[in-house]
Amino acid sequence: MNGAPPAVQARGLTKRFGAFVAVDALDLDIAKGEVVGFIGPNGAGKSTTIRMLCGLLRPSAGTATVAGYDIVREPETVRAHIGYMSQKFSLYGDLTVAENLRFFGGLYRVPRAELKERMAFAVTMAGLTGREDALVRTLAGGWKQRLALGCAILHRPPVLFLDEPTSGVEPEARRRFWDLIHSLAADGVTILVSTHYMDEAEYCNRIALIAAGHLIAIGSPGELKRRDLGGALVELESPQPGAALAALHGAPGVVEAAIFGDRLHVLLAPGTDAAALARFLVAHGLTATPPKPIIPSLEDVFVRLVSRKPAPEAA
Amino acid sequence: MFERIRVMLMKEFLELKRDPWAIFRLVAPLVIQLFIYGYAATFTVNHVSTVVLDLDRSQASRDLISHFPATGRFEIVDNVTSQQSLNRDIDTGTAVAGIIIHAEFAKKLLNGQSAPLEVVVDGTNSNTALIALGYVSQIVTIFQADYANALGVSSGAAPGAVSVSLQERPWFNAGLEDRWFFIPGVIGTLALMQVVSLTAFAVVREREMGTLEQIMVSPISRVEFILGKTVPFFIIGLADVALVTVLGAAWFHVPFVGSPFVLLFGSSLFLLAAIGLGLLLSTASRTQQQAFALNFFLVNPLFILSGFAFPISAMPAALQWFTFINPLRYFIVILRAVFLKGVGFAVLWPDFLGLALLAGVMLGVSVLRFQKSLD
Numbered sequence: 120m121n122g123a124p125p126a127v128q129a130r131g132l133t134k135r136f137g138a139f140v141a142v143d144a145l146d147l148d149i150a151k152g153e154v155v156g157f158i159g160p161n162g163a164g165k166s167t168t169i170r171m172l173c174g175l176l177r178p179s180a181g182t183a184t185v186a187g188y189d190i191v192r193e194p195e196t197v198r199a200h201i202g203y204m205s206q207k208f209s210l211y212g213d214l215t216v217a218e219n220l221r222f223f224g225g226l227y228r229v230p231r232a233e234l235k236e237r238m239a240f241a242v243t244m245a246g247l248t249g250r251e252d253a254l255v256r257t258l259a260g261g262w263k264q265r266l267a268l269g270c271a272i273l274h275r276p277p278v279l280f281l282d283e284p285t286s287g288v289e290p291e292a293r294r295r296f297w298d299l300i301h302s303l304a305a306d307g308v309t310i311l312v313s314t315h316y317m318d319e320a321e322y323c324n325r326i327a328l329i330a331a332g333h334l335i336a337i338g339s340p341g342e343l344k345r346r347d348l349g350g351a352l353v354e355l356e357s358p359q360p361g362a363a364l365a366a367l368h369g370a371p372g373v374v375e376a377a378i379f380g381d382r383l384h385v386l387l388a389p390g391t392d393a394a395a396l397a398r399f400l401v402a403h404g405l406t407a408t409p410p411k412p413i414i415p416s417l418e419d420v421f422v423r424l425v426s427r428k429p430a431p432e433a434a
Numbered sequence: 435m436f437e438r439i440r441v442m443l444m445k446e447f448l449e450l451k452r453d454p455w456a457i458f459r460l461v462a463p464l465v466i467q468l469f470i471y472g473y474a475a476t477f478t479v480n481h482v483s484t485v486v487l488d489l490d491r492s493q494a495s496r497d498l499i500s501h502f503p504a505t506g507r508f509e510i511v512d513n514v515t516s517q518q519s520l521n522r523d524i525d526t527g528t529a530v531a532g533i534i535i536h537a538e539f540a541k542k543l544l545n546g547q548s549a550p551l552e553v554v555v556d557g558t559n560s561n562t563a564l565i566a567l568g569y570v571s572q573i574v575t576i577f578q579a580d581y582a583n584a585l586g587v588s589s590g591a592a593p594g595a596v597s598v599s600l601q602e603r604p605w606f607n608a609g610l611e612d613r614w615f616f617i618p619g620v621i622g623t624l625a626l627m628q629v630v631s632l633t634a635f636a637v638v639r640e641r642e643m644g645t646l647e648q649i650m651v652s653p654i655s656r657v658e659f660i661l662g663k664t665v666p667f668f669i670i671g672l673a674d675v676a677l678v679t680v681l682g683a684a685w686f687h688v689p690f691v692g693s694p695f696v697l698l699f700g701s702s703l704f705l706l707a708a709i710g711l712g713l714l715l716s717t718a719s720r721t722q723q724q725a726f727a728l729n730f731f732l733v734n735p736l737f738i739l740s741g742f743a744f745p746i747s748a749m750p751a752a753l754q755w756f757t758f759i760n761p762l763r764y765f766i767v768i769l770r771a772v773f774l775k776g777v778g779f780a781v782l783w784p785d786f787l788g789l790a791l792l793a794g795v796m797l798g799v800s801v802l803r804f805q806k807s808l809d
Contacts, residue, residue, distance in 0.1 A: 175807055176809055177807060195655075199653040228653075
């Protein structure tokens with residue numbers, strides 16, 4: 120990074136709504152050109168953080184700069200340097216594709232000489248070539264979402280905030296959307312994108328895990344997966360996953376257990392014998408495949424990190 | 435600055451154009467309400483159903499009774515022979531007024547004694563009752579004059595009593611047409627209702643759709659946003675005033691003796707105040723339902739405390755003070771004065787000043803309250 124100023128820097132960023140602390144003393148640094156995924160359960164504070172960084176909410180405490188500008192002291196300058204797209208689809212349905220683009224271009228005062236070319240770029244990017252005169256409300260979700268991204272980047276913002284942009288969009292369109300995100304990042308755009316799709320987390324340079332208003336972990340997907348979970352992770356299959364899960368929660372040596380599709384992932388305290396676990400299940404009248412050690416996935420890491428249960432102290 | 439306002443206006447115009455019902459929704463309520471007010475809103479009391487109990491059965495009593503339907507104010511629906519029957523007619527609503535002429539009416543009249551005539555009126559609608567009673571005394575006065583004349587002519591004697599005749603000359607509305615009174619006021623009432631709700635709903639709708647959030651993250655200024663959002667409603671409001679003025683003058687023949695410029699100026703100030711009010715509503719509402727409820731809560735008091743139908747001078751002092759913060763109060767004075775009196779700024783300046791102050795305060799407060807944040 121060679122001393123280049125971070126695209127986003129937050130220090131002690133806090134937002135309280137009455138007695139409820141939505142975001143609690145969040146520190147975050149995002150370098151130019153990074154794609155950072157904001158992951159966490161609903162209500163964790165992802166949207167609140169993004170809205171503070173966009174100047175839509177005033178922080179209760181702490182500071183942050185975006186593209187080098189202070190979000191509290193220079194909110195209008197910040198707004199000129201960011202693009203924002205919210206989970207709520209927010210284009211004008213009764214306007215055509217071209218009219219929406221022209222509207223947002225005018226709002227950001229894109230010079231008229233450049234507007235035409237940038238609109239053409241956005242239309243191509245959204246895959247809407249030839250449909251410039253279609254009313255936006257007639258477009259399917261994936262197109263609307265790519266057009267919304269096109270509107271958000273018309274003014275070439277160096278920083279882009281995407282708040283669950285892919286919610287409610289089919290997988291194929293999600294995939295295409297992520298391709299767009301990466302091509303923007305390749306052009307040097309810094310992107311903070313929140314999602315609750317785990318597979319999307321893998322597409323990010325770094326992942327910031329947030330729960331109950333706290334930043335729990337931040338790192339590349341690889342780094343996070345190598346995190347010491349404080350035990351060994353095993354996987355087993357059971358025809359009665361619900362009953363097995365309930366039984367496992369009280370089993371000796373089990374730190375945590377969670378259902379992953381038709382499997383169960385069980386985190387065992389160091390030194391616990393996996394074979395003993397199989398015997399435990401049989402003793403409880405449950406059938407299960409023998410536990411086999413696995414490499415933790417991102418989801419395993421998140422489940423572990425978000426859970427309040429402290430890991431047993433490593434010997 | 436102008437580029438942003440231009441694209442805002444363009445967007446509003448396009449949205450309006452795409453809505454095939456927009457013109458209908460804007461124009462139809464105005465025209466329909468104007469016609470309802472023009473034809474139905476009247477204080478005049480005509481064809482009052484009347485029951486007659488004539489206990490005298492003389493030439494004079496029949497003569498007096500014939501005076502009633504002759505004016506068109508009363509319509510005799512029943513002739514009864516007993517007080518009970520008359521009471522029943524009033525109780526059942528068959529008749530609103532009852533005329534009772536007691537025995538020896540003609541005799542007393544001839545002797546120069548006071549001849550009693552009893553009138554019973556259903557006071558359920560106090561206004562109608564009062565007006566009907568007014569007509570009765572008019573009719574009786576005419577009857578007396580006719581009778582005295584006839585007597586004087588036949589006897590050749592000069593009437594001894596000095597008769598005072600009151601000549602009523604209502605200025606500006608010589609025929610005392612209710613329509614002339616109502617229609618100028620209707621302009622203000624309709625423009626207020628339409629512009630306040632249009633403004634409030636337009637902003638709240640964007641908030642609900644999420645587009646407001648998208649606009650707020652752009653570097654647009656509050657003033658640019660508010661101008662772009664409200665100029666269309668200002669234009670619609672002026673069109674409302676023009677439409678109702680032209681219809682009122684052309685269809686209902688309400689005279690327009692004043693200056694269109696004074697009307698334009700007054701309308702502009704009034705619309706600014708109405709827009710300010712609509713914006714204030716929008717800043718206090720998260721959803722369209724809330725805006726609807728607030729609008730509903732606000733419009734009726736504004737209407738009642740405007741002097742449109744009920745004279746402000748007759749209100750309790752505390753409510754009279756309230757009328758001073760009601761833009762409709764000033765505008766109705768201006769409208770009636772421009773239509774019927776033809777006076778200008780020299781006379782109306784206090785009302786213009788009141789409107790200007792209200793418009794300034796309401797717009798100012800709404801701009802301050804409109805924050806580019808979601809807090």
